[in-house]
Amino acid sequence: MEEAVKKLKILEKKNILLLMHHNADIDALASAWVLKNYFSLKNNVTIATCESLAKQTKKLLNIINEEIVKDPDCSAYDFIIVVDTSSYEQVKTAKNLKINAIIDHHEKGDLKAEIEIIDKNAKATACIVYEIMKEFGYELSEIEKKVLLAGIVSDTAHLRFADKNTFKIISELIGNFSFGEVLNLIAVEEDVSDRIATLKAAKRMELYKFNELIVAFSKLGSHEAIAARNLVKLGVDIAIVMTKKDNELRISSRGKEKILAKGINLAEIFKKVGEFIQGSGGGHDLAGSANGKVKPYEIVRNFILKELSKKLGKWKKIKV
Numbered sequence: 373m374e375e376a377v378k379k380l381k382i383l384e385k386k387n388i389l390l391l392m393h394h395n396a397d398i399d400a401l402a403s404a405w406v407l408k409n410y411f412s413l414k415n416n417v418t419i420a421t422c423e424s425l426a427k428q429t430k431k432l433l434n435i436i437n438e439e440i441v442k443d444p445d446c447s448a449y450d451f452i453i454v455v456d457t458s459s460y461e462q463v464k465t466a467k468n469l470k471i472n473a474i475i476d477h478h479e480k481g482d483l484k485a486e487i488e489i490i491d492k493n494a495k496a497t498a499c500i501v502y503e504i505m506k507e508f509g510y511e512l513s514e515i516e517k518k519v520l521l522a523g524i525v526s527d528t529a530h531l532r533f534a535d536k537n538t539f540k541i542i543s544e545l546i547g548n549f550s551f552g553e554v555l556n557l558i559a560v561e562e563d564v565s566d567r568i569a570t571l572k573a574a575k576r577m578e579l580y581k582f583n584e585l586i587v588a589f590s591k592l593g594s595h596e597a598i599a600a601r602n603l604v605k606l607g608v609d610i611a612i613v614m615t616k617k618d619n620e621l622r623i624s625s626r627g628k629e630k631i632l633a634k635g636i637n638l639a640e641i642f643k644k645v646g647e648f649i650q651g652s653g654g655g656h657d658l659a660g661s662a663n664g665k666v667k668p669y670e671i672v673r674n675f676i677l678k679e680l681s682k683k684l685g686k687w688k689k690i691k692v
């Protein structure tokens with residue numbers, strides 16, 4: 373790593389492109405931005421993404437007040453650094469792709485470069501960028517520290533995957549600001565339409581109890597998936613939300629992890645629900661869905677209750 377870092381340190385008078393992956397996330401932007409601030413001392417630097425930016429990344433981009441390019445033409449630059457990926461698939465929309473360096477923390481992909489700083493044990497590219505800045509002797513500003521922390525927090529699912537080394541880096545990065553300020557950088561509020569759908573679903577909710585498990589049914593005009601997810605956040609163990617569009621019935625469900633121990637697999641149940649409504653169904657164990665022909669709400673609800681009772685036993689309706 374040291375040799376590679378030295379080669380980067382001496383870059384000057386170059387037109388540098390920092391190329392982020394498809395739908396760039398916070399870790400990619402945080403890393404690219406701090407690299408840009410360093411390289412800008414002696415070079416001309418542009419940050420670019422491929423195709424799009426994740427929603428949270430747009431918010432961070434506004435906060436750091438940065439302009440970025442989309443799907444750049446690499447032939448306009450003389451030194452290109454790919455950030456937070458090493459897979460062709462993730463950067464293929466860049467034109468005339470050429471690469472001089474890769475800085476990444478994922479399993480090595482199919483891209484090759486003369487300078488590769490890849491550490492798959494690092495939990496975020498922001499961790500690697502922090503180490504590079506230390507090697508460069510670059511003193512990070514408070515906002516740069518905060519932004520790198522945002523990258524780390526977001527790539528570790530709010531530190532869930534953080535290890536000893538991650539916490540060491542965090543302790544070195546935390547400045548004269550609270551951890552809450554870092555969390556604020558990565559928090560995005562849901563769209564107003566999603567929140568309205570959730571509140572409507574909650575208002576129309578029907579509740580059932582299987583011993584200690586709470587199951588909720590509701591109906592909406594749209595946004596069934598987000599509403600089901602948010603009902604689970606409210607405290608429901610399994611949420612099922614139905615929508616009718618023209619002649620199609622769409623049902624979305626979400627469950628808490630604890631239902632797995634009770635033998636409930638929502639993908640399996642919704643495969644049957646799909647057949648029941650003469651359509652198709654499936655999904656994941658904690659997120660099942662089905663689409664098919666319109667049937668009365670009560671009939672579909674009763675079918676699902678019966679399927680659940682095969683594993684959970686008797687149910688009781690809760691008055692709301």
Ligand SMILES: [Mn+2]
Binds near residue numbers: 400456495497
């Ligand atoms: Mn990352």
